[in-house]
Amino acid sequence: MDPLDPAAPRTRIAAETxxxxxxxxxxxxxxxxxxxxxxAVTGNLPELLSGSDIxxxxxxxxxxxxxKLLEHSRFRLREAQTRTGAGQGQGEPGDVLRPAQxxxxxxxxxxxxxxxxxxxxxxxxxxxxxxxxxxxxxKLPDLKPRTSANMQDDELVREGWDKRGPRARLDRRRTVKxxxxxxxxxxxxxxxxxxxxxDDLRFRQLVRRQRPAVNAVVxxxxxxxxxxxxxxxxxxxxxxxxxxxxxxxxxxxVEPVFLAHSVEAWEFPEDQFFQVSGSGGTVxxxxxxxxxxxxxxxxxxxxxxxxxxxxxDGENASEDQEPAAAAMxxxxxxxxxxxxxxxxxxxxxxxxxPLGALFTDLQGRGFPAAMATIARQDDVWRAIRTFFSEQxxxxx
Amino acid sequence: xxxxxEYASKIEELARELGLDYYPVDFNVTPSSFMIExxxxxxxVRMPHWSFGVRYIHQLVRQSMGHSKIFEVMxxxxxxxxxxxxxxxxxxxxxxxxxxxxxxxxxxNNQLFARYHRMAGGNIVEKAAAHAHRIESAVSEFGLQTxxxxxxxxxxxxxxxxxxxxxxxxxxxxxxxxAGQVPADMFHERFNRLPGEREPxxxxxxxxxxxxxxxxxxxxxxxxxxxxxxxxxxxRDVFLAVREExxxxxxxxxxxxxxxxxxxYWHARLLREADFLPHNLYLSALKSHSDVVRPFASxxxxxxxxxxxxxGFSIWEHLVQTQGMEKARxxxxxxxxxxxxxxxxxxxxxxKLKLFVFEADxxxxxxxxGRDINQLREAILAPKFNYGAPRIAVSELRHDGTLxxxxxxxGDGRGLDLDRAARVLQYIQRVWRRPVRLHTVDEFGRxxxxxA
Numbered sequence: 142m143d144p145l146d147p148a149a150p151r152t153r154i155a156a157e158t159x160x161x162x163x164x165x166x167x168x169x170x171x172x173x174x175x176x177x178x179x180x181a182v183t184g185n186l187p188e189l190l191s192g193s194d195i196x197x198x199x200x201x202x203x204x205x206x207x208x209k210l211l212e213h214s215r216f217r218l219r220e221a222q223t224r225t226g227a228g229q230g231q232g233e234p235g236d237v238l239r240p241a242q243x244x245x246x247x248x249x250x251x252x253x254x255x256x257x258x259x260x261x262x263x264x265x266x267x268x269x270x271x272x273x274x275x276x277x278x279x280k281l282p283d284l285k286p287r288t289s290a291n292m293q294d295d296e297l298v299r300e301g302w303d304k305r306g307p308r309a310r311l312d313r314r315r316t317v318k319x320x321x322x323x324x325x326x327x328x329x330x331x332x333x334x335x336x337x338x339x340d341d342l343r344f345r346q347l348v349r350r351q352r353p354a355v356n357a358v359v360x361x362x363x364x365x366x367x368x369x370x371x372x373x374x375x376x377x378x379x380x381x382x383x384x385x386x387x388x389x390x391x392x393x394x395v396e397p398v399f400l401a402h403s404v405e406a407w408e409f410p411e412d413q414f415f416q417v418s419g420s421g422g423t424v425x426x427x428x429x430x431x432x433x434x435x436x437x438x439x440x441x442x443x444x445x446x447x448x449x450x451x452x453x454d455g456e457n458a459s460e461d462q463e464p465a466a467a468a469m470x471x472x473x474x475x476x477x478x479x480x481x482x483x484x485x486x487x488x489x490x491x492x493x494x495p496l497g498a499l500f501t502d503l504q505g506r507g508f509p510a511a512m513a514t515i516a517r518q519d520d521v522w523r524a525i526r527t528f529f530s531e532q533x534x535x536x537x
Numbered sequence: 538x539x540x541x542x543e544y545a546s547k548i549e550e551l552a553r554e555l556g557l558d559y560y561p562v563d564f565n566v567t568p569s570s571f572m573i574e575x576x577x578x579x580x581x582v583r584m585p586h587w588s589f590g591v592r593y594i595h596q597l598v599r600q601s602m603g604h605s606k607i608f609e610v611m612x613x614x615x616x617x618x619x620x621x622x623x624x625x626x627x628x629x630x631x632x633x634x635x636x637x638x639x640x641x642x643x644x645x646n647n648q649l650f651a652r653y654h655r656m657a658g659g660n661i662v663e664k665a666a667a668h669a670h671r672i673e674s675a676v677s678e679f680g681l682q683t684x685x686x687x688x689x690x691x692x693x694x695x696x697x698x699x700x701x702x703x704x705x706x707x708x709x710x711x712x713x714x715x716a717g718q719v720p721a722d723m724f725h726e727r728f729n730r731l732p733g734e735r736e737p738x739x740x741x742x743x744x745x746x747x748x749x750x751x752x753x754x755x756x757x758x759x760x761x762x763x764x765x766x767x768x769x770x771x772x773r774d775v776f777l778a779v780r781e782e783x784x785x786x787x788x789x790x791x792x793x794x795x796x797x798x799x800x801x802y803w804h805a806r807l808l809r810e811a812d813f814l815p816h817n818l819y820l821s822a823l824k825s826h827s828d829v830v831r832p833f834a835s836x837x838x839x840x841x842x843x844x845x846x847x848x849g850f851s852i853w854e855h856l857v858q859t860q861g862m863e864k865a866r867x868x869x870x871x872x873x874x875x876x877x878x879x880x881x882x883x884x885x886x887x888x889k890l891k892l893f894v895f896e897a898d899x900x901x902x903x904x905x906x907g908r909d910i911n912q913l914r915e916a917i918l919a920p921k922f923n924y925g926a927p928r929i930a931v932s933e934l935r936h937d938g939t940l941x942x943x944x945x946x947x948g949d950g951r952g953l954d955l956d957r958a959a960r961v962l963q964y965i966q967r968v969w970r971r972p973v974r975l976h977t978v979d980e981f982g983r984x985x986x987x988x989a
Contacts, residue, residue, distance in 0.1 A: 165570065165574065166574060166578070166582075166583075166585060166589075167573065167574040167577055167578070167589065167590060167593030167594075167596075167597075168590075168593070169585065169590070170585055170586060170587050170588075170589045170590030170593060171587075171590035171591070171593055171594050172590070173585070173587040173590055173681075174587040174588075174590040174591055174594075177587055210591050210594075211587070211591065212591075213586075213587070213588035213591070213689070213692065213693060214693060214957040214960035214961050214964070215693050215695075215696070215926070215957065215961060216693075216694075216697070216926060216927050216929055216944075216953060216954075216957065216958055216961055217927065217953065217954045217957050217958075218927050218949055218950075218951055218952070218953060218954065219951055219952050219953060219954045219955070219980060220899070220954070221950075221951060222898070222899060223896050223897065223898055223899075224896070224897040225894055225895065225896050225897075225906065225916055225919070226841060226842070226894070226895055226897070226916055226919075227842075227843050227892060227893070227894060227895075227913060227916040227917045228839060228840055228841045228842065228843065228892070228893050228894075228895045228905075229832045229833070229839065229840050229843055229844075229847075229890060229891055229892050229893070230832070230833060230837075230838050230839030230840055230891055230893070231838055231839060231891065232839060232893060232905040233905060234893075234905050234906060234907045234908065235904060235905065236904060236905045237902060237903070237904045238839060238841070238895060238903045238904060238905065239901065239902065239903040240901075240902060241898065241900040241901050241902040
């Protein structure tokens with residue numbers, strides 16, 4: 142994580158090595174600084190993570206957050222309007238040594254660069270740590286898997302040993318142990334090796350156990366019609382990222398499914414999902430239908446908890462309103478929970494969107510569903526909080 | 538005996554012949570990793586604090602990018618300690634040895650250095666290491682967070698010492714000598730005590746209690762150590778340790794141009810007169826010399842900062858040529874940079890060195906403002922006033938323990954950077970443990986009170 146590693150002092154430890162080569166106080170205080178940054182970062186995590194600079198590592202287990210070095214503040218005079226100083230060289234009074242910076246914004250930055258604050262470095266944070274922190278900070282309840290009699294899973298687990306069994310399950314280690322024990326108590330005068338006997342053999346036993354299913358399928362639906370621009374997708378991506386990792390906290394095995402739609406709906410692999418761009422109109426029912434098909438085809442309801450997170454700008458073709466409502470209702474019956482995030486970068490809308498109306502209605506009729514609007518990065522956290530706390534209530 | 542040791546002892550011999558007078562110097566040849574730490578901490582062993590880690594990493598980056606090369610670090614005292622870099626060439630280190638001898642001579646003879654030497658003793662390197670050790674044990678006793686909070690406050694106020702005060706200072710007298718008579722400042726207090734100035738008076742039995750502080754107190758580290766309502770003893774020690782180190786650094790800060798110039802003058806002269814040095818070694822040392830005292834970075838012809846080595850070297854050469862070594866030694870004894878620049882950087886020399894005053898606007902435009910000698914002197918000295926820090930004094934200690942600080946914005950010409958000031962107040966508040974207030978002005982000249 143330390144980008145400056147190559148410059149680290151070489152270590153040479155020998156008998157005559159002076160004491161100061163054995164450790165570095167500078168490095169220790171630098172690490173302490175990094176700890177402080179880390180503390181500061183966790184204190185401001187929502188702001189930092191919602192910043193557009195956050196980079197997800199390919200493995201998805203860590204995120205990189207660019208941070209500034211901490212400044213140990215001192216009393217200082219305010220920057221003067223005009224700074225004077227002494228210089229040396231050619232030039233007559235009035236000569237311009239450096240012209241004004243063209244772009245107004247950068248001028249301020251350049252001036253600020255007189256101190257020591259120019260270095261920045263990248264802090265790598267574990268997604269798990271962020272989520273732990275998030276759950277604590279947002280006081281989110283843990284998800285409850287839907288439990289019912291048919292949500293049980295049979296599995297064979299090892300349990301105990303028997304003197305009889307199929308050869309394949311012979312436990313050699315255990316068998317030798319038995320033999321050693323027996324020989325220790327059987328005294329033979331000629332001290333000849335006592336051979337193994339059939340009594341020594343031990344075979345592993347398996348029993349059939351019932352295990353609650355802790356699998357979940359989470360379906361991410363994204364509207365990729367023309368009205369969803371770059372900014373909207375980015376918000377949706379952040380939202381999906383934390384929703385997915387939030388579910389991963391609860392389920393041993395979460396299978397994400399990525400569905401995108403404009404007029405039609407398709408399934409995509411994760412790496413292509415956010416690059417998909419469609420055009421034309423919006424037919425939400427296509428996505429809901431595809432979701433049902435996918436669920437029915439691949440995810441046995443007795444073994445999978447199912448979630449849907451759907452992000453859209455809220456528009457839907459008016460002739461699709463009824464089919465969408467019908468499809469969503471059928472889908473909701475199969476879901477633990479459906480979260481609808483309405484992405485509206487262009488400012489708050491006064492009127493309710495068609496899809497907004499659909500989900501509000503669904504929620505009103507007691508289906509486990511909720512909606513949240515996301516206009517800015519900050520809203521992502523509100524949305525996550527809404528969905529995860531509502532979901533806990535819905536299944537409580 | 539290595540080559541360097543041989544040259545070094547001959548250089549010292551020559552220096553004594555030429556009349557240099559100094560405490561013994563303990564030379565250490567150290568690896569660059571340790572040199573970088575000394576540069577970052579300012580002392581070979583110093584208290585731990587994360588802000589030193591930041592400086593360390595900056596130093597490390599600059600070093601690895603080749604932007605800065607450390608030749609030597611030298612700590613005046615008795616003995617002086619000098620650290621040389623083991624990766625530098627013998628020629629470079631011979632030059633450095635001569636340079637250090639120049640510093641050592643300056644430190645023994647300059648009155649400001651001598652005064653601090655008297656107050657602090659000649660063993661600040663050992664003392665700083667002892668401070669560091671005490672702070673380490675405080676860390677293990679009270680925890681890192683607690684000690685760090687104290688260091689945050691104390692080190693942020695590092696420059697806020699009253700350099701005219703003694704190192705070991707008594708608390709204020711509790712009662713005045715005469716009703717309503719509080720000397721306006723330390724000068725008048727001392728003046729009043731001069732023999733013959735005033736008849737000695739018996740203090741009246743019920744002389745009025747003096748307020749605390751009796752006059753604006755600029756020695757913030759001392760004041761907090763003495764008067765903070767709930768300071769633990771170890772915290773007091775931390776503040777006094779930082780103050781002691783800070784006062785030790787002051788002469789180095791206030792005489793930088795003179796001191797570096799003096800050392801450069803002497804390394805140039807010693808090497809010139811050292812006939813025992815091989816010719817090619819002398820040449821490469823001379824090249825290092827011209828790198829150190831050059832006014833501009835290579836392939837440039839203006840600089841927006843003045844190289845103190847170059848300026849000091851030029852003034853000393855000029856002084857020795859025109860007024861002789863004896864006079865130069867007198868100046869070396871009596872002045873600090875303020876007197877040195879104001880009295881001895883004259884118009885002709887400034888013109889010869891092509892010094893100018895520049896103005897930089899907020900939009901980034903930088904232009905030559907003029908070459909007036911008075912403006913020029915003040916532009917050179919401006920960063921050195923009040924140890925380079927804004928003038929902030931304790932103005933009042935209220936009955937409820939509130940600490941009131943006042944910024945002398947009229948003297949400094951403008952108000953404080955409010956964000957930074959607010960953070961420093963927070964640092965202070967955590968050790969003061971009662972409300973802390975600070976008066977200054979904002980960018981429109983309106984009075985502002987910050988509170989923590």
